[in-house]
Amino acid sequence: xxxxxxxxxxxxDLLVILHGxxxxxxxxxxxREVTSEVARTSARGALIDVSxxxxxxxxxxxxxxxxxxxxxxxxxxxxxxxIRPAVAISLVELGASMPDVxxxxxxxxxxxxxxxxxxxxxxRIDHGKHx
Amino acid sequence: MAxxxxxxxxxxxxxxxxxxxxxxxxLRVRSVxxxxxxxxxxxxxxxxxxxxxxxxxxxxILHYATGGRGIATVQQAASGQKRGVRAVxxxxxxxxxxxxxxxxxGFSTGGGLGLGLPGxxxxxxxxxxxxxxxxxxxxAICQWDR
Numbered sequence: 001x002x003x004x005x006x007x008x009x010x011x012x013d014l015l016v017i018l019h020g021x022x023x024x025x026x027x028x029x030x031x032r033e034v035t036s037e038v039a040r041t042s043a044r045g046a047l048i049d050v051s052x053x054x055x056x057x058x059x060x061x062x063x064x065x066x067x068x069x070x071x072x073x074x075x076x077x078x079x080x081x082x083i084r085p086a087v088a089i090s091l092v093e094l095g096a097s098m099p100d101v102x103x104x105x106x107x108x109x110x111x112x113x114x115x116x117x118x119x120x121x122x123x124r125i126d127h128g129k130h131x
Numbered sequence: 132m133a134x135x136x137x138x139x140x141x142x143x144x145x146x147x148x149x150x151x152x153x154x155x156x157x158l159r160v161r162s163v164x165x166x167x168x169x170x171x172x173x174x175x176x177x178x179x180x181x182x183x184x185x186x187x188x189x190x191x192i193l194h195y196a197t198g199g200r201g202i203a204t205v206q207q208a209a210s211g212q213k214r215g216v217r218a219v220x221x222x223x224x225x226x227x228x229x230x231x232x233x234x235x236x237g238f239s240t241g242g243g244l245g246l247g248l249p250g251x252x253x254x255x256x257x258x259x260x261x262x263x264x265x266x267x268x269x270x271a272i273c274q275w276d277r
Contacts, residue, residue: 023158055161055179057186058246086179094183094250095236 005030007037013045013114014038015107019052027060031067038076045114046071049107051082061096068101077117079103081110145170146206151192151222152199160189160203168216171207173276181216181274184251188220188270191247195240196224196268208273215256215275223267230262 004026008015016034038046048064050056056064064080071078079102083091091097102117104110147163149156164185168178185203192201201222208217227233234252239245248270252258257273 021158021161024154054165055182055186057183057190058250059190084179086176089176090180090183090254093180093253094187095246095253096250 005033007034009041009043010111012043013047013111014041014043015047015049015111017049017052021055022053022060024059024063027063031063031070034067035070035074038071038074043076044118045077045079045111047107047110047114048078048080049082049110050080050087051084051106053084053087056083056087056091056096058094058096061091061094061098065098065101077102077114079110079113081105081107146204149189149203149205151189151196151201151203151220154193157186157189157193160205161186163203163205164216164218167205167207167218168274171214171216171276173214173216173274177274177276180254181218181272184254184272184274185218185220187247187251188218188272191270192220192222192224196222208275210275213275213277215273217271217273219272220270221267226264226266226268227260227262228264230260234260 004018004020004022006017008017014034014037018030034046037043048067068078068080080098081104083103102113104113147167149159149163151160161182164182165178168181173181189203193199201220203218203220205216205218208215232238234249236249237245248260251272255272255274260268260270262268
């Protein structure tokens, strides 16, 4: 795992903390690492914490959005949390605002959101069974 | 709005050039842009915006210039009481045949997102581009402290 990231297990979820200046190779290796870790541990969710990342350019944004889609394809939920205000402004002006990606202000709020999404899904499944 | 050519540098000696020749140079361009922006007293948002734009423009050189090579030159700028940072990106690549199209979001001849040029223009206070087929491309950006 590169020095720019750390993966922690929190119950059924993964918390991925990114920090520093991410180059293309680093962000792509993080993408592979997180995808395999979700599959290996059968994680139900992954939170990508970017509060320690100074700059997200269009390439990094594209890879992060792709990572979220990959995790969803594996059957888990994913969210990007902790985008700094200056980074959010830059992404919107750049035109790379990742509209389909679930986000939250902090890891704590992101975790609550993942749990809510899971609860909503199980309600839908139960509903299906009873009809 | 003054054209970028008219903006005198606060200290011409303070310019830093970064040769762009590979992916790792993107980090150098970002870090040089960040250092100059901080020295010029830019706030966090203005700094993040200009560093993001610099990253996009350096990436354009990697993707489109001949051999992925070019130069980024960053320095402080001053105009009256204003201070800022200026960065110039030059390459001797194939040039851009249709500048109008290249400046539209979503237009790309290289399989990218097509955000680099139009996105960078939105991020900074001043933006100018010079290019013609066969004569390379020069993009100059400037970000002010207010």
